[in-house]
Amino acid sequence: MGRRSCVKAAALCAVGVLAASGCAGGGQDDEGGGGDRLSVATGAYPLQWLTEQVGGDRVEVQNLADPGTDPHELELSPRQIGTVSSADIAFYIGGLQPAVDDAVADQGGGNGLDVAELVELRTLEENAESGGHEHGGDGEGHEDGHGGEGDSHDDDHGSGGDEAANESGDAHDHGHDAGEPDPHMWLDTERFARAAEGLADRLGEVDPEHASDYADNAETVTGLLDEIDTEYSTGLAECESRDIVVSHSAFGYLAARYDLHQISPAGLDSHSEPSPGRLAEIAETVREEDITTVFTEPLSDSGAAETIAEEAGAETAVLDPIEGVADASAGDDYPSLMRANLDTLSEALRCS
Ligand SMILES: [Zn+2]
Structure with missing residues (x-):
């Protein structure tokens, strides 16, 4: 207390x-x-x-x-x-x-x-490409879903590779992030657990007398993160949709880990400004792919996501990148926010 x-x-x-x-x-x-x-x-x-x-x-x-x-x-x-x-x-x-x-x-x-x-840390592109592979596919055939469902999917972070860099106007909106490491690693429970262990090691170097306490604490956190990971794998195993349209590209690790497909109007940085053309393009994908929900965030401007939802006639729901905690947040700490996100995803993606 x-x-x-x-x-x-x-x-x-x-x-x-x-x-x-x-x-x-x-x-x-x-x-x-x-x-x-x-x-x-x-x-x-x-x-x-x-x-x-x-x-x-x-x-x-x-x-x-x-x-x-x-x-x-x-x-x-x-x-x-x-x-x-x-x-x-x-x-x-x-x-x-x-x-x-x-x-x-x-x-x-x-x-x-x-x-x-x-x-x-991986780049957005690496995360987009690894969807489902890192975690060992569950045999649902989602792994090759990206390529097979039409061109709209290939456009989301300029994952067409070299071409993205050449689209002069768009490069600023999302293409420039393609080669940078994605910092949102905390949404990957396994990477976050490794970070806990590394922090425990460093704390133990600075304060050797209590090194074993830090190691024990790290083990406890790792256990909690494993639990959350299992809840996600189970909860998101069978869903009618695996496309998540989000406000900025914060969910690359989460998408890669649970075989979801992130579609975002903005890059890694939450205040990059998407072009109207990009918004219209995503709205079209939302309609074509029968995506029912576009996700907004609690802490930063989600105007682009709201525009997409409106244009496509979809609903909005809050998916929290857990970059901070505010009164408007659906939980008051990392585990409760992760679990609130899982509930939101399960409902929006119609998981059984
Ligand atoms: Zn972010």
Whole structure:
């Protein structure tokens, strides 16, 4: 209970005045008030949650992104840069938040732990191509669904390969993301579990006395993530549709893992602006493929998804990329949000 209120306090603190002494203090003056707890600065909510699980009471977590905002747009105040530089560990996903990448590189003094060092990140294209393969197909014949159902499917992230880069206007909208690593790895439970183990190792290096506690905690998180993974595999095994039309390309790992097909008007970054032509094209796919639901997000502008739904006569539902937690969120932590997403997917894709 103590930990929970502490987290709440930290979250509140991040919302407004970072200088508010009571809560922002922990990592700033950890020589003094922080006692012997380790301080870990995290870039985005999923890493905050993971660090709280693995670090337990021994670690003070300071998340840099306001819990109710889109982490892609994060900018850091000088004080937050100070938080990065004074932390024992700065835990982040390279490429998700350029401001954090820069702060760690310039001010971190070697305290950075990039998730990309712990797990292999894939590009959107690699995720799109691997749908169903990584997880061992369940024999439902979904694996070759992409190629067989018409051209509309081949267009979604410019997966036509080299051609995407040559479409001058479109390249900015989605083509430019094709070769970059997709940072949304937390939506892949297995990668997220590997990140928990890597974090436990690093915490154990900084604080060898409690290394076995961190390892035990990581094992507990891994067990929970395995459970969620099983719920997804079971829940999404038999569905009438496997196409997910989403607001930005956050669900590549999730789609690859459970053999879904992500269709998105925007790239990896939530504020890339889709062209009207792209929206019309997706709306047509929605109609042709009998897609009943277009997914919006709680934290960032989902205007493009709403336009598509309206044009195609489809419904909308919220599928949360879990980039933060807000009052409007369907849950209050990573597991509850993952499970809410599974319910949403099962209903929208008509899974039995
Ligand atoms: Zn995102």
